[in-house]
Amino acid sequence: RKEVEQDPGPFNVPEGATVAFNCTYSNSASQSFFWYRQDCRKEPKLLMSVYSSGNEDGRFTAQLNRASQYISLLIRDSKLSDSATYLCVVYTGGFKTIFGAGTRLFVKA
Amino acid sequence: GAVVSQHPSWVICKSGTSVKIECRSLDFQATTMFWYRQFPKQSLMLMATSNEGSKATYEQGVEKDKFLINHASLTLSTLTVTSAHPEDSSFYICSARGRNDGGYTFGSGTRLTVV
Numbered sequence: 001r002k003e004v005e006q007d008p009g010p011f012n013v014p015e016g017a018t019v020a021f022n023c024t025y026s027n028s029a030s031q032s033f034f035w036y037r038q039d040c041r042k043e044p045k046l047l048m049s050v051y052s053s054g055n056e057d058g059r060f061t062a063q064l065n066r067a068s069q070y071i072s073l074l075i076r077d078s079k080l081s082d083s084a085t086y087l088c089v090v091y092t093g094g095f096k097t098i099f100g101a102g103t104r105l106f107v108k109a
Numbered sequence: 110g111a112v113v114s115q116h117p118s119w120v121i122c123k124s125g126t127s128v129k130i131e132c133r134s135l136d137f138q139a140t141t142m143f144w145y146r147q148f149p150k151q152s153l154m155l156m157a158t159s160n161e162g163s164k165a166t167y168e169q170g171v172e173k174d175k176f177l178i179n180h181a182s183l184t185l186s187t188l189t190v191t192s193a194h195p196e197d198s199s200f201y202i203c204s205a206r207g208r209n210d211g212g213y214t215f216g217s218g219t220r221l222t223v224v
Contacts, residue, residue, distance in 0.1 A: 043218045046212040049212055089213070097213070
């Protein structure tokens with residue numbers, strides 16, 4: 001089993017749709033969680049950190065479920081500009097950071 | 110905010126030559142820099158972790174003699190791909206944990222093509 005697993009993609013959604021990504025992790029001692037966005041041929045950029053209490057930033061909502069060991073990202077009212085690959089990142093402590101394989105999202109007009 | 114400057118953005122080199130990639134933290138001290146490689150349609154794979162003033166820690170399967178990492182100061186880490194071969198063609202990217210929220214700041218990446 002991979003240490004971090006994400007929903008397989010690609011997700012093809014129309015503009016205005018709501019889309020959700022999930023990511024599971026295997027190490028129960030994992031400390032920090034993040035969602036990154038990566039555009040084609042560019043570096044990943046931090047979208048948001050994920051907290052146990054859940055956090056929201058505009059159209060984006062991230063949640064962490066430690067009991068079930070997964071994090072989620074919800075995008076409401078999808079825009080064409082949301083098309084990208086979304087990476088789940090888990091920091092397990094020390095210098096260990098694990099990236100999920102990423103989920104590709106295509107938002108179409 | 111924390112910024113990591115990575116150079117060059119892209120490079121094309123001949124087989125057998127060496128290529129050096131630099132990452133500088135511009136407004137914070139990066140005591141630890143992570144080096145990743147990303148092949149097309151795949152996720153980032155950690156190659157090594159470099160710590161200022163000490164030897165880098167390499168992930169399993171990464172040849173330390175081929176991928177030389179130097180972290181001579183708190184703001185500069187370099188990755189040298191020695192005797193590059195076409196299979197080394199990839200997207201190389203560095204990252205440091207310098208954000209107040211614990212997030213990582215990435216360099217802009219270097220696209221290496223070995224011909």
